[in-house]
Amino acid sequence: MLEAAVVLAQTSSDSGDLPIFLLLLGPAGAAGVYWGLYRYYRNTDKSHDFERETIVESRPVTGNDQKVDEVHGTRSSSISGANHEDHRERVQRLR
């Protein structure tokens, strides 16, 4: 969170919002320290990494990719709702 605040401040400086966003550095840093220490002690985010720690033998992945649209001039740097790294987030289940 601390790094995010610094990045935010740096980003903001490009657009001329330096005074407003830089003042968030203190509160953001404090929240980051609190949450980081809390997690280090309580380990609320830890669980068995079964995706990597289980013996899995898979055959080559098959699939298809079809271009269906184009996006122009979006200010977002990534696709909305990206979840390719969040393997445990369940989506609609097809039966």
Next chain:
Amino acid sequence: MSDTPTAPDDVMPAAEPDQPAGQAEPTEPTVIETANDGLIDGVNRCAKCGSTEIQLRVSTGMLICLFCRHEWAEEQIDPLISGDGGALSDLSGTTIASGAADITADAGVLTLKCSGCGAEVVVNTAEATSSRCHWCRHVLAVNTQVPNGAVPDAVLPFSITRDQAVEHIRAFAGKRRAFAHRTFVKEFTPGNVVGVYLPYMTVDGNVSADVHGHGEVETRRYTRGSGDNKVTVYDADVYQIGRHVDFTVDDLTLESSSERANMSAFANTNNVINTILPFDTKNAVQWNANYLVGYTSERRDQDVAAMMPALEHQLLSIARSEVQGSVSRYDRGVRWEAERLDVHGTRWVSMYLPVWLYSYYHRDGDEAMVHYIAVNGRNGETMGSVPVSHWRLAAAALATGTVLEAVAIALLAAS
């Protein structure tokens, strides 16, 4: 970028699956008998001297007769389960080892007749699988697979000693002392660690999965506006993506106690026990209650059917992990929107796995929680939860925030 549909280099075009689609037809599960026929309920004697003073020798992983020092071990369970060594990709239907059969009896209390003196001895199988005859001092053990989940197919003996576990726990808590709750620091007694055999199911599976979604490839990045209103914007191609993967899993390990399987990080600390998985389950041996002498155990209370949702969740997660490498070209990311799982075959084995557990009951105002520090009884992996002092955390956060704010103000003043 061309409008022509393309497939990434590392993904083969979709082919007709060579296994029938859809869930496997519900049929009666195949049962593998795993009962240890050489043992009975009651007195089981050392083959050399006839004593019943038998327990696990942790340093060798063998059972030892405390009277004549004869050592032996039960057979490994894996060859019995794997049978003729057929590939997991040939696994079909549901196969259940006899110790993982559905629980049909609630009664946890068994009465054993001592063959040494004829007395009747009660064993509460919810907590132990052996008891000492109060008349003749023989040890009586429960070895038949009573249908209450107390006797599993296999047991993985402890190989981490109590002293080693205490050191692991002391080191873990020692690194978390400064911001720990003061009562925890004051009352911390790692010598109170308890060796527990916790109930798990190990599952082999043969499955196929499909995932569908959209991915975007960045085609152009540029800035709009000028001066203070300059912003970065992007152009991208949007692709509809489908992926199919066939895979097998070997010894996926699931909690078979409903209490341990309930993981809500802010209501309990069961997640730290989950974190010390996996175990070297290939080394598990056939059941013999003497492996548990001196340790406590927790009875399985979940059947295979009740654990299917947890298994399917983990299989889908593994499928998503397996296909991740095939979508790396989508540099703006992928949004998976639908997924499908076809379970062709599963094989279930119930197992007691060894955990050293330090527990600390902590009450903070109206809220109470048991904090565990758990040590994997085979490889020493340690994870735990230490109650925090919120005042100390707040002081550290305030100090850091103040320094950062001072820096920010100094920068602003300088500019």
